[in-house]
Amino acid sequence: MNHMFTAIKKGRLLTGLVAVGAVVALAGCASGDPLDTSSTSGGDAAEGGAIVIGSQAYYSNEIIAEIYAQALEANDIEVERQFNIGQRDAYLPALESGEVQLFPEYTGNLLQYYDPETTAKTSDDVYAALAGALPEGLEVLDQAPATDQDSYNVTKEFSEANGVTSLSDLASVTTPLTLGGNSELQTRPYGPEGLLATYGVTVGFTPIEDSGGPLTLQALKDDQVQLVNIYSADPNIAAAGLVTLEDPEGLFLASNVVPLINTDAATPEVSDVINKVSAALTAEDLVELNSQSQNDQESADTIAKNWLEKVALF
Amino acid sequence: MNLIEQGFAWILDPENISGPSGWVARLLEQLAYTFGAVAIAAVIAVPLGYLVGHTGKGRDIAVSLSGGFRALPSLGLLILLALGLGIGFRAPLVTFVILAIPPILAGAYAGFEAVDRRTIDAARAIGMTEWQVVTRVEVPLGLPLLIGGLRSSVLQVVATATLAGYVAGGALGAFIFEAFALRDYPQALGASILVTALALVLEGIFALLQKLVVPRGVVVKEQREVRSRSSRTRAVMGTPIREGK
Structure with missing residues (x-):
């Protein structure tokens, strides 16, 4: 009996080894493909080329994500859209693991997620505190003047x-x-x-x-x-x-729109494009973008396209 | 501690029980919605159902009306009404009245229809007036089906009354809406357990009531005998629950 089991086990082990070996060999082939390396050499960190952009299941957030996507595309950077992901509990782990790489966020709310006890209130303080509060592998690019708080x-x-x-x-x-x-x-x-x-x-x-x-x-x-x-x-x-009503004592945490990015995807090219977008996105613009969605029932795609044409960054 | 235990722990926590926002107060609100809505619905639907059941006129309208009302989405209706009536208890109450009407209406006219025509003929033959036929024959004999209608409308409203919390109407739903936003799942579960328990208790009471309102002289045994001799199945009285047996 014992011998038979060992035999079966050995057989399985052998099959397993062959299978693993085959996978390794295939993977080796793929990474060793000269054509493949040449195509990704431009975007160093972005594995497989495309940068994956996510968004919350909030119409305004999706518009901003679409703006990021179209701005990157306008600069010949390949993107993949993973919109409508839902709550922070759901998408932040995906960002940390790199499944999703770029995400429009809000400084105050994001800071409160990672540091509920935070005392930072003003826009600049919150942004500074946020940089320290983010876990390994995540970083924020420049914040936009636009707020949604x-x-x-x-x-x-x-x-x-x-x-x-x-x-x-x-x-x-x-x-x-x-x-x-x-x-x-x-x-x-x-x-x-x-x-x-x-x-x-x-x-x-x-x-x-x-x-x-x-x-x-x-x-x-x-x-x-x-x-x-x-x-x-x-x-x-x-x-x-x-x-x-104005809030002179800073009851509310300032919450500017901010791009949250996986460090591996934060190449100079990507950062440069997204920072230009953020710099141009004012509070009035964001209200206007939201209004086009809420009142004119425009799609995120159209709204993003029109705004990028208006600001003429690229 | 698993989630179910946490839900029960939430219910047992003294902090959550008393006070204006404790669950006892919210549970009473839930009950007030239920009985308020069913009472108002009964005032509207019972006379209407009796009229339809007695005369046989307008039956098609009653059937399609009660069917159509059942198809109304409660939350949509609630928000629509709240935009007109404002937030608070009024919009939920009207919503629940509309929700409670169809089963009661159906119970009322079905109760009359279930009475054996021969019984009514006999009542007329001994010289009863129309009014006496209604009050002494049709109403008592139709009572079990009417209670059945009230029972299902109570069950529907007590479960749906959780929606009132959406428009600041209180009741147990307030806990659930808050819990979802705060991701406080023990609270959501605790409040859900309370709604479920309340529904089960009310269901039990009505099941008992339905048995008790069978008029004297009309017992289940007789119904069987009549049925075996006649092709008229719903002969003496009808509790829909027993029909299949």
Whole structure:
């Protein structure tokens, strides 16, 4: 019996060795192919040539990713699109492993992901802190002036009636205030507790689960809530004539658009192209891009193409 | 500790139980939506169903109406209504009323239709007025099916009432929406377990109620005997559940 097993085991081992050997030999052939090396010698790090660009399942993020993709393509760098990946839990490991190599991110939110205790608030501080907080193998390129961060907004009527243009003005409002936003806002550091601690403003809270969408706007118009959390790049702020309150004490973490890249893919060519894009992407541009998607129902592809033509970088 | 245990631990944590945002309060809100919506729906659907069942008129409309209402997507309807009625409890309540109507309507008219025509003829023959036929024959004999309709609408609403949290309407869904955003899965599971438990308890109560409302003198045994002699299957009374046996 024993002998038979050993025989079988030996047989298997042999087959395994042959198989491994064959794979190694094939792999050797592939990397030894002179044609193959010549085609990738231009882009040193990008294995197989194409740089893989990902995006969140958030329309605005996808537009930025598409801009990166088209900008690289315009400079003869091959790209592969892996859009709509979802949450950070899902895509950050993929970026670290190099499955996805380039991703539009937001400085504040990304910093909070890696360092929840961070005390950095301003745009520059956050960007500096982010460079130190990123794990091995990931880096950020230049941040764009465009921001997409939480912001508190009131109606124009409310702003005028109470003389409120900044969060610090809210303390002098005598009528009770209710804040509306997604339910997680209640427990966020910039939620009701943050307002009280930073600005001495006491607010009630009403959870509305559409991320500053039509229900939130309606509740604001109906005066069921007086203060709502909407992303600063949301075109609805302008469309509904809302006033975004200033945040002089830095309650919100600044969150600029920033390209997150796998170090292996960060060749000078790629970095150069993406940095040019970032430098040109202003806050107004981002709102406009979002508006084209939300109000004009344009595709990310078309919006990215039009913007690149407008800024004429390449 | 696995996720299921964490869910139960969330339920048992005293911090999550009491207070205005504890689960006891949220559970009562869930119940209030359920019984509020079913009560309003019953006021609308029962008389309508009885009218259809007694006269036999408008049956097609009632059938297609109850079928059509069932196909409405609840969340879509809720958001649409909330845009008009504002956030809070009103839009969810109206949504759940609309959701609760079809089963009750169907139960009401099916209950009348299930009454043996010979029983009604007999009632008329002994000199009952139309009103007496309705109140003393059709309503009692149709009651088990009506309770069946109420039972399924309660079950539907108690499960769907979780959506109220989307438009600041409270109830147990508030925990679930919050938990998803914060990736607090024990909380999501804990709240889901509560919804499930509530639905099972209500289902049990209605199953019992459905048995209790069988009118005196009409027992299941008789139904079988009648059936064996007659080709009319739904002869004396009808509990749809027993029909197949």
